[in-house]
Amino acid sequence: MTTDSPIAAQSLFAAYAGVIDAALDALVAKDALPAGLARGAVTCEPPRDAAHGDLATNAAMVLAKPAGTNPRALATLLVEELAAHPRVASAEIAGPGFINLRLVDAAWIDELALIGTAGGDYGRSTLGGGTTVNVEYVSANPTGPMHMGHCRGAVVGDALAALLQFAGHKVIKEYYVNDAGAQVDVLARSAHLRYREALGEDVGAVPEGLYPGDYLVPVGQALAAEYGDRYVAAPESEWLVLFRQKAVAAMLVMIKEDLAKLGIVHDLFSSEAELQAAGKPEAAEAWLRAHDLVYDGHLEAPKGKTPEDWEPVELPLFRSTRFGDDQDRPIKKSDGSWTYFGADLAYHFQKAETADALVDIWGADHAGTVKRIKAAVAALTGAEGAKPKPFEVKLVQMVQLLRDGQPVKMSKRAGNFVTLADVVEEVGKDVVRFTMLTRKPDAQMDFDFAKVVEASKDNPVFYVQYAHARICSTLRKGAELGWAPSAANLALLGQEELGLVKLAAQFPRIVEGAALAREPHRIAFFLYDLAAAFHAYWNFGNDKPEKRFIVAQDKDLTEARLFLAAQIGQVVKNGLAILGVEAAQEL
RNA sequence: GCGCCCAUAGCUCAGCAGGAUAGAGCGCAGAAUUCCUAAUUCUGAGGCCACUGGUUCGAAUCCAGUUGGGCGCACCA
Structure with missing residues (x-):
């Protein structure tokens, strides 16, 4: 866990919100305003046009109706109160009932001095109140190096974590390692091939269905050095688990190096395999069954095109439709192993135990699974009338890579994807990070190599x-x-x-x-x-x-x-x- | 067919928990220019905030629908 000291300078705008509040209290004391009006909608902001003044409040407009008066009449009274404040140089009514305040120069000079005093803490907030937010980001499959498809989520997640920390939260930066699915078995088989290659066998072209990247060559060599020819002719059952574990470990080392080049260091790497070994999905299933949130049922046929080999099967289904999803979702496959969702559900439950709020950063291509995981968190943390843990999934949209205006083609199967490390090396960490943050995350963006390095x-x-x-x-x-x-x-x-x-x-x-x-x-x-x-x-x-x-x-x-x-x-x-x-x- | 995201100046995009006359950069049109650091600077034109309804004192912003684009839609991950 990463924690910053909670020292924070009070925002000047928050301070003057207090001044406005006090002026309203004064009006109440004079019977010029009814007591007990809700003031939640009262703002204290810089006006859009600086010519209007330093601060503006909508107090008169918001409170006029419940006070049974009109905005300008209330504003007139409020202006009198505000103008009496020693730091207010002028207060005037404008437009439909805004009150524009101008502060004396000394107020801004003091703020300038405050920046000097606060230094690196200027802007730090106590907004978060020390509550813990778990930010999960990157979580790329440990089957190869980071590529540019992961980049935006990585940067946005990392900056968000830093932002939340600066805003007064404790933050856990977490990476979920999908080391239990079929893709890591493929990784293990690919590593086995490279292992045989390292022992002198001519393996030829990498067969379809295995990972072709050169990055597995050193993994094969390390396996050969450690185990000799023990597993060359052995059946898969003897080496799969071992090779999977070794290869995943090697991939994680590589991924961490890639992330470090971008300045990203997670606090916690959580393993799906360990989660399963600890029986967490079973525990979640039992709990959900006890609450009638998991049942054995038939999966609906996929919408749109129905595949030829489609046939209904009975599976344990989570009642995600109760929480707004479009259909109930399987937590186990027909072979009895956990689905990605089944394990992910248990994983989120585990995260919720150590944090007050959860944020996941996902690529937009996973948007289709947001509803079910939100349903799962709501179900697991909101039982028996409890308030569900706040949980948000932030989607970052696709990035189109361009070189001189021409799209850069990426094909994972052909192994010619653009790696994160290459891009960082070419344009620099700062350029990559800043550029990824110059668009709101839910808008698609272009990343043009030529433009981003232009000085x-x-x-x-x-x-x-x-x-x-x-x-x-x-x-x-x-x-x-x-x-x-x-x-x-x-x-x-x-x-x-x-x-x-x-x-x-x-x-x-x-x-x-x-x-x-x-x-x-x-x-x-x-x-x-x-x-x-x-x-x-x-x-x-x-x-x-x-x-x-x-x-x-x-x-x-x-x-x-x-x-x-x-x-x-x-x-x-x-x-x-x-x-x-x-x-x-x-x- | 269904779900999620997006639509703002010619182009690329902001728009801060609904606020005043909707902003910036590029491009375009004028003008100035050897400057503490070295990327010139200033001014101007340019908009039915996709469309239609609704909510309210007030909507680019919230809600519903329509159109157009992106992503996704099996027990994959």
Whole structure:
């Protein structure tokens, strides 16, 4: 388990939500507003258009109706209360009943100083309340190296885990190892072939139905070195389990290396085989039968095209239709072994025992199984009136790989899939990670090798990293002159500079919003906006030398601006840390 | 046939628990330009938020249906 300290700076917006709340209390005390009105819908947000002010609240619009008055009348009263607050420079009614607040400069200067104090903790939230969230992601079959089909889910899951941790959750980063199904038997047979090859046998082309990849060659060699020719002519029953276990272990080593190249390290690898050996699926089945949630029944024919060899069989079925699924699902096959779902159900039950909430990151090609697993978790954790454990399946859509605008063909059978390691090597970890997070996960995306490595402002990765590098460069330049960032004279900062602070100050609420929505891509978009504002200010200095960070002969002003630059850089760095992207010192 | 996801500027996409005149980049049209770091900068035009209904003070956002695209639909994983 990975745990961060729960120190968190209160978001400025949350603080002023409290001010608004207090103003409403004051109105209640004056009998100007009925007591006990629900205030859940009252917001305190930055207005869409910064020209409207620093903060806006919809309180008057939301409360007018239950208070039996009209929005503008209520807003007038509320404005009087709010305007009396020492940190509120102005409060005015706008549009249909919004109240726009402008804060005194000191409020933003204090926020800037707070960034300096909080440092790497700026933006950290207590939202999660220390509850444990299990994030399961990647969980690729241990039958070969990671390929690009796994990449998006891996990055999104990893960034989400970091985000939730930053937002005050304990997080368990988990990988489910499917080491019990037919595909790992195929792996074992493929390894056996390579084992015979390593002992000098001419095995020819890899037969259809076995994994052809070269990555099994060293596995065969290791088996040959360890066991000699003991299993060359032996029946499968003598070596299958052993070879399966050895080959899976080797694949996991490889997968972990691939993930490490992307900066991904899971806390926990859970083995399906161990789960089964421990009898977890049996226990789940018994429990479900006792609650009439599993019965022996006949499977419906597949929808649409019915295969020629279709025949009805009796199998133990889970009543997933009771929880919104389209049909009941088998937990065992006709040969008595567990279906993937049967084991997965027990696995999720196990996860639910050690976490307060579960999140799975899956590829969109598994969307069809979401309903049954959600049904299973609801059934297993929500028995006898208990509140089911929160469980979400986040689907990441397909990524189309392009090279110079042309689709890159991937065929697993032909063994020419694009591996994750190759792509990371070609374009770099940071580019892969950031690019995967520049689209909301439920939209399909293109990944064009040519475009993602382009070092220009059109490329969001470089645009954001360049902002940080530029800041570092400026600080170095200042240091050469003997000047260092200082919070001593921040009152010298003007409105343009405070504009940057106002944007940076949104970071804590962006973090919370992204964590609640389980959408780490929001961090990436925020960083792009912040970088854009920084670059715009920088360019401003081209025409107006007096607006540059370093102003000759003015130590106090320069040190205040260097402090500003340092804190913008800090926020960029904190955001990039969530995404798992380096904050480059120079490009 | 059924289920899930998507549809926003010419293109690629954001849109924050329903809020004000719907944003950014590219492209396009004008203009400026040797700059603390080295990717030039500024301004402008460009929209029935796929369509139709509904919910309400208020909808790109929520609900229902329609159209178009992606993914999936056996005891595989």
